[in-house]
Amino acid sequence: MGGLLAGVLLVGVLGSAGYVYYLDRMVTHRFEGLRWTLPARVYAAPLDLYAGLDLSQPQLEHELQRLSYHQVSDLQQPGSYRVSGDRVDIDLRPARFADGSRPAMGLSVAFGPAGIADMRDAAGREVPVTRLDPLLIGSIFPSDGVDRIVVTPQQVPPLLPAALKAVEDRTFDTNWGVDPMGILRAAWVDLRSHRIEEGASTLTQQLVRSYFLSNRQTFGRKIREAIMAVALTEHFSKADLMNAYINEIFLGQDGNRSIHGFGLASEFYFGRPLSELDLPQIATLVAIVRGPTYYDPRRYPLRTLARRNLVLKILAQQGVVTRAQARAAARRPLGVTQGASGAYYPSYLDLVRRTLQRDYPEKELTEAGLRIYTSLQPRVQALAERALDSHLQALDKWHHRSGEKLEGAVVVTSPQSGDVLAIVGGRDADFDGFNRALDAHRSIGSLVKPFIYLTALETGRYTAATVVQDQAVSIKLSNGRYWRPHNYTRRTYGPVPLVRALGDSLNLATVGVGMDLGLGKVTGTLRRFGLKQTPDQVPAMLLGAIDISPFQVAQLYNGLANGGFRTPLRAVQAVVSVDGKPLKAFPVQVTQVAPAADVYQVDSMMEQVITHGTGVPALRILPPGLVTAGKTGTSSQDRDSWFAGFSGGDLAVVWVGYDHYQPTGLTGSEGALPVWAHLMTSLGTPSLEMPAPEGVTPTWIDYLTGMGAPPGCPGAQPVQVALPTGTQVPPMPGCAGGTTVGTVLERAGQWLHRLVH
Amino acid sequence: MKMLAGALALGGLLAGCSLLSPPQGMGGYPQPQERTVPAARAPGPNGEAPASQPVPFQGAPAQPPAPAAPMQRQFTLGPAATALVGEAHAQERTRNFGLAAQTLERALSIEPGNPLVWIELGRENILAGNPTQAYGMGRKALYLASGDPHTQARAWQLIAASLREQGRNSAAYAAEERAAALSQN
Numbered sequence: 001m002g003g004l005l006a007g008v009l010l011v012g013v014l015g016s017a018g019y020v021y022y023l024d025r026m027v028t029h030r031f032e033g034l035r036w037t038l039p040a041r042v043y044a045a046p047l048d049l050y051a052g053l054d055l056s057q058p059q060l061e062h063e064l065q066r067l068s069y070h071q072v073s074d075l076q077q078p079g080s081y082r083v084s085g086d087r088v089d090i091d092l093r094p095a096r097f098a099d100g101s102r103p104a105m106g107l108s109v110a111f112g113p114a115g116i117a118d119m120r121d122a123a124g125r126e127v128p129v130t131r132l133d134p135l136l137i138g139s140i141f142p143s144d145g146v147d148r149i150v151v152t153p154q155q156v157p158p159l160l161p162a163a164l165k166a167v168e169d170r171t172f173d174t175n176w177g178v179d180p181m182g183i184l185r186a187a188w189v190d191l192r193s194h195r196i197e198e199g200a201s202t203l204t205q206q207l208v209r210s211y212f213l214s215n216r217q218t219f220g221r222k223i224r225e226a227i228m229a230v231a232l233t234e235h236f237s238k239a240d241l242m243n244a245y246i247n248e249i250f251l252g253q254d255g256n257r258s259i260h261g262f263g264l265a266s267e268f269y270f271g272r273p274l275s276e277l278d279l280p281q282i283a284t285l286v287a288i289v290r291g292p293t294y295y296d297p298r299r300y301p302l303r304t305l306a307r308r309n310l311v312l313k314i315l316a317q318q319g320v321v322t323r324a325q326a327r328a329a330a331r332r333p334l335g336v337t338q339g340a341s342g343a344y345y346p347s348y349l350d351l352v353r354r355t356l357q358r359d360y361p362e363k364e365l366t367e368a369g370l371r372i373y374t375s376l377q378p379r380v381q382a383l384a385e386r387a388l389d390s391h392l393q394a395l396d397k398w399h400h401r402s403g404e405k406l407e408g409a410v411v412v413t414s415p416q417s418g419d420v421l422a423i424v425g426g427r428d429a430d431f432d433g434f435n436r437a438l439d440a441h442r443s444i445g446s447l448v449k450p451f452i453y454l455t456a457l458e459t460g461r462y463t464a465a466t467v468v469q470d471q472a473v474s475i476k477l478s479n480g481r482y483w484r485p486h487n488y489t490r491r492t493y494g495p496v497p498l499v500r501a502l503g504d505s506l507n508l509a510t511v512g513v514g515m516d517l518g519l520g521k522v523t524g525t526l527r528r529f530g531l532k533q534t535p536d537q538v539p540a541m542l543l544g545a546i547d548i549s550p551f552q553v554a555q556l557y558n559g560l561a562n563g564g565f566r567t568p569l570r571a572v573q574a575v576v577s578v579d580g581k582p583l584k585a586f587p588v589q590v591t592q593v594a595p596a597a598d599v600y601q602v603d604s605m606m607e608q609v610i611t612h613g614t615g616v617p618a619l620r621i622l623p624p625g626l627v628t629a630g631k632t633g634t635s636s637q638d639r640d641s642w643f644a645g646f647s648g649g650d651l652a653v654v655w656v657g658y659d660h661y662q663p664t665g666l667t668g669s670e671g672a673l674p675v676w677a678h679l680m681t682s683l684g685t686p687s688l689e690m691p692a693p694e695g696v697t698p699t700w701i702d703y704l705t706g707m708g709a710p711p712g713c714p715g716a717q718p719v720q721v722a723l724p725t726g727t728q729v730p731p732m733p734g735c736a737g738g739t740t741v742g743t744v745l746e747r748a749g750q751w752l753h754r755l756v757h
Numbered sequence: 758m759k760m761l762a763g764a765l766a767l768g769g770l771l772a773g774c775s776l777l778s779p780p781q782g783m784g785g786y787p788q789p790q791e792r793t794v795p796a797a798r799a800p801g802p803n804g805e806a807p808a809s810q811p812v813p814f815q816g817a818p819a820q821p822p823a824p825a826a827p828m829q830r831q832f833t834l835g836p837a838a839t840a841l842v843g844e845a846h847a848q849e850r851t852r853n854f855g856l857a858a859q860t861l862e863r864a865l866s867i868e869p870g871n872p873l874v875w876i877e878l879g880r881e882n883i884l885a886g887n888p889t890q891a892y893g894m895g896r897k898a899l900y901l902a903s904g905d906p907h908t909q910a911r912a913w914q915l916i917a918a919s920l921r922e923q924g925r926n927s928a929a930y931a932a933e934e935r936a937a938a939l940s941q942n
Contacts, residue, residue: 048867050837099859128840129867416869417862563900565893574859587858588865588878590893596900649869689870691903 023224024231027212031232036150036247036261038369038578039141042352043134044376045419045573046097049107050129054115060088066378067133068271068337078104079276086111093273095133098373098574098582102131135378136267138349140356142366145256149263150247150369153239155275159320160262161242163286166318167311169203173238177204177229204229207245251285252292259292269297271337279321280329283311284336297336305334347425348376350435351551351571359584360575369578374571375419380683384410384422384652385429387679392427392656395671406664408656408675409436411554415651417588418558418567423551434659437550442640442655445544445668446505447553447633448526450560450602452514452542453502455525457598459517464499464605464721465699465706465729470509475539483539485511488634488667497706499605499721503613505632507543514542528593530555530566544633553644554653560603561629561646563690564594596693597724603629603690604698604722610645612703612719614669621677627687628680632668639663641671647685652676696722699729707732832908834873838864842877854885872901872908879915888922895919910939 047063049055055063061071064081069090072080078093087110094104106122107130119127141147165172171179179202201209208228232241250258251265259268262285266274269288270281277285287307288295297304309330316326352374356365364370388408395406410424425435434440456462470493475483487493487507493500501509514522519537526546527534535546551569559566567590575584606629609615610622614632622628630645641656641664656671657664664671692698702709702716706729709716713735723729834842841864848857861878868874879894895916902908913936920929 045866048837048863050835050867052835052837099856129837129863131863414866414869417865419866563897565897565900573862582855585855585859587890588862589890590875590897592893592896592900691870691901693900693903 020227020231023227024234027208027228027231028235030212031236031244036148037142037146037367038150039139039147040356040365040368040370040372041136041149042138042140042349042372042374044137044374044378046095046131046134048129048131049109049116049119051116051118052114056115057083057086057088057111060109060111060116063132063379064088064090067135075106077276079272092130093133093276095131096371096576096580097131097134098371098576098585101580105130134373137345137374137376137378140349140353140365140372141257142362145258146260147257147264148247148260149267150261151263151274153243155263155273156243156246157275157277157282159279159282160246160274160277160286162320163282163311163315164203164242164245164289166320167286167314168206168289169201170318172203172242175202175204175233177231177233178202178226201225202229203245204232204241207241207248208232210248210250211244249289250292251288252296269336278329279325280308280312280332281335283315283329284308284334287311297334301334301336308334345376345378345381345423345429346431346433347423347429347435347437348374348381348420348571350425351420351423351438354438355570355572355586356575370583371576371578372572373574373576375414375417375421375573376571377421380412380650381422381424383682384412384424384679387675387682388424388654389427389429391675391678395656395666404658404660404662406656406671407436407659408654408672409440409550410655410675410679411437411550411653412679413554413558413569413651414649415558415561415646416567418569419573420554420569420571421650423571436655436659439549440655440657440659441547441549442657443544443635444546444548444553445633445635445640445642446507446510447557447631447642447644448522448542448544448546449502449505449510450606450631451525451529451556452510452517452522453498453605454560454594454598454602455517455522456498456513457601458525458595460724462498462513463723463727464497464601465701465723465727466498467495467706468498468501468509468513470494470496470501470506471512473508473511473515475511475515477538485540485543496704497701499608499701499706499719500613500703502605502631503608503703505609505614511539511542515539525594526556528566529559530568544635550653550655553642553655554651557644557646557653558651559593560599560606561651562590563596563693564592564599565590566593567591597695597722600690600693600696601722601724603688604720606630606645607688608703608719608721612717614667615643615645615673617669618673618677621674622681625687626680626685627689628685629688630676632673634667637663638665638667641666642668643672643676645676645680646688647680647683648688650680650683650685652679654679692722695725697725697727699723699727701729702732705732707735709735829906830904832871832873832902832905834864834871835868838868838871838874841867842874845877845881849881849884854881857881858885870901872898872905872912875901876908876911876915879919883915883918883922888919891919891922892916906939910936913939 069079069081072082075082075089075091078091081088081090087108090107090109092105092107095102107127108120109116110118119130121127139147169179205225208225212228247261247263250260251262252259252268254268259265263274265285266272266277269284270277284297284304287304288297290307295304295307312326312330315321316323352372356372388410392406392408407426409426410422411420412422413420423437425437426433472492473485477483485507488505492508493506496506496509519539519541522542523534523537535541538545555569558569567588570586572586574582574586577583607627609631610618610628615630626647628645628647630643633642634640639657639661642654644653654672654675656666656675698720700710700718700720701707703719704717708729709718709732711718713732716732716735841860845857845860848860858878858881861874861881864874865878875894875898879891879898882891882894895912898915899909899912902912913932917929917932917936920932
């Protein structure tokens with residue numbers, strides 16, 4: 001009997017010893033190999049500063065604030081700036097770019113009437129050009145949502161571990177991973193105050209819980225946690241455990257993204273690196289550790305503030321800081337940044353993710369700590385979001401159609417480089433959902449017309465002054481039926497010059513030209529400019545029966561804004577490994593896809609869209625004198641309202657419509673155009689200044705007749721278009737300055753002849 | 758070997774860097790004005806447009822009919838772009854072509870309409886073994902250099918070098934002829 005009991009005991013002891021041994025090995029093994037998976041970090045384009053840049057002092061300060069630089073009276077640490085007179089002195093943080101890194105440096109920027117006048121470093125040497133830090137705009141985290149920034153012990157302000165020990169685990173430096181006295185003390189304190197003020201778990205136990213165990217609260221788990229904490233303490237240094245704790249622990253939730261580690265929490269709550277945090281900010285993070293949901297400083301600021309001040313009190317009691325320091329810190333506000341994530345651009349990140357999915361498996365993006373440098377310009381993104389949202393809100397008041405919300409999308413590019421500066425996927429730009437900029441494939445309507453007219457010019461048989469007939473057409477389709485398109489106004493306009501046919505978006509004239517050219521030729525032009533699909537070869541294609549996304553429209557129009565050079569749009573510029581090695585670059589590419597002279601002529605006609613045609617409402621919004629070119633688009637029954645246009649520096653495509661294809665009752669001029677014009681205005685974009693290629697001559701013609709009509713010609717609407725040098729236009733009757741008669745009328749006659757025969 | 762030939766072909770292009778004389782008179786119609794210091798994008802606090810709006814080049818009805826005479830001008834690089842081009846050259850000397858391209862793209866974002874930057878980028882693409890891209894950049898530079906025969910000549914030299922790298926010798930020869938003819942003017 002006694003033997004049996006001894007045997008059971010022996011088995012029990014051996015079994016327990018075996019279990020302890022197993023846990024010990026497991027913990028040691030896993031902790032030795034501890035390597036956090038690091039989501040890819042995504043950065044916006046850094047702003048280059050140089051003497052001559054048209055950037056005002058308040059604008060620079062705004063950019064610095066976007067990067068969470070704070071204004072001080074004495075520069076003492078990176079991440080701050082000082083304003084003195086017309087000079088801004090910046091203590092730049094160390095920064096990593098796609099092509100290398102820059103150490104922390106002092107930079108003194110002097111302003112003049114035209115922007116930045118002079119830049120010097122701390123030693124007074126002239127700096128010709130330097131960059132601000134790239135703004136972190138997001139990360140590509142795995143489906144479990146775990147996001148973190150890993151910091152080294154050198155990047156941790158010494159106050160943080162001291163505060164963690166004082167508040168969470170006073171015997172951390174000497175205990176065995178568990179602290180029985182601490183448990184008793186915590187129970188006593190909690191009992192006395194009837195609330196939970198002190199935790200019973202050591203930092204090591206919290207680390208074990210977070211890294212190894214599920215969150216189920218069972219007695220067995222408590223035992224296992226204690227054994228594993230002791231094992232960790234046995235095998236690893238306290239410094240290693242503290243560093244692991246700082247990088248591992250959960251500190252907040254942002255939608256489906258969970259914030260782990262103090263490095264990320266610092267960026268998430270304060271928008272700055274951990275090394276720059278001051279006492280009240282560190283105390284806030286230490287307060288959050290106790291319960292990131294309960295002490296969410298954005299949702300429960302008062303509760304969090306009280307807890308932070310309690311932390312400060314404990315720090316003073318424990319001698320970590322002086323009482324005076326704690327009192328001063330307690331008077332400070334929480335100071336967390338607005339918006340759950342500071343800068344969060346789901347639509348743009350969506351494009352980044354899709355670009356990289358071609359080259360990188362999901363695991364590499366979410367785990368390998370890649371650094372991804374993009375073309376996003378946060379300022380442009382913010383302005384695009386605002387332009388769309390404010391105009392749609394205004395339209396909501398007038399257009400209560402189906403009870404459904406009017407939606408929209410915006411794409412902004414820099415035409416020369418093809419850089420995608422901004423992507424707005426819907427009016428709720430913070431919502432990571434249906435990305436209309438990329439996924440709403442909608443009928444482009446009259447946006448197709450410039451490509452038809454470019455095709456016409458390329459034949460050499462048409463110019464902007466060529467008179468074509470806007471008249472009823474009836475085209476027999478392959479199914480035996482007849483297609484009878486009409487103009488938006490349901491009127492016909494008779495003989496009109498090409499510039500007016502495009503400017504007023506006349507469907508019948510366009511169909512006539514398009515049928516003369518052939519659908520195949522027009523399709524060829526679209527494909528040269530970057531259309532991926534081949535549209536159905538039906539005449540309705542000439543009126544834009546082509547369903548593509550705003551992003552694809554931006555690719556097509558980028559070539560028009562770019563003198564006939566196709567430049568693939570790019571969101572990602574470079575990918576760099578976790579240790580700074582360049583992995584992949586997406587360089588600028590250019591291919592000439594149309595003669596510059598022909599594109600120049602089309603662009604000069606597209607300028608008239610805005611000065612005389614369907615784009616005229618933009619003039620009420622655009623700054624006086626700003627030269628832009630563009631085209632409205634309206635699909636059948638007003639389901640889609642488009643505007644695509646460009647200045648000398650920016651291209652923007654705007655779509656407005658309902659997700660479920662109900663008619664909006666809005667033309668391109670009413671829905672999309674105002675968004676575009678407000679955006680262009682707020683951007684401060686430069687005028688369109690195309691280099692005039694050889695072989696074309698700017699010429700004044702009458703918008704209505706195409707006859708030569710210099711400015712001031714009575715009864716005419718003179719517009720300036722580019723015509724092939726040597727083109728003869730008949731003068732408008734009663735106008736001086738026209739050129740030789742004949743050619744255009746002859747050409748029109750020939751065209752009519754071909755149409756009839 | 759091929760790289761060497763490319764480098765040799767580039768001799769003429771690099772020599773063209775000395776084209777830094779003051780801009781000549783401009784006038785007349787809508788020719789774009791080259792900007793040695795570009796009016797780059799200006800970030801605005803809360804998005805206001807900058808106080809100074811770009812001046813339009815056309816649309817003023819009082820303007821007389823445009824003269825047809827071709828306009829002469831000369832492109833130069835601004836100080837910031839010059840510094841970046843110098844940095845790119847240093848990166849090329851250590852054969853860091855990828856970095857050099859990224860540095861030149863910074864120059865491009867500062868002066869996107871300056872053909873000299875495109876010529877630099879094209880030259881870099883030849884060094885990096887991408888003559889097809891270099892050709893596209895040569896065409897782009899040629900387009901932007903309208904009215905500046907010196908820069909046009911350099912663009913043709915780039916086009917010639919890119920064609921030669923692709924083994925298209927007769928086309929390269931024709932491009933060199935164009936460059937030579939422009940240089941003589």
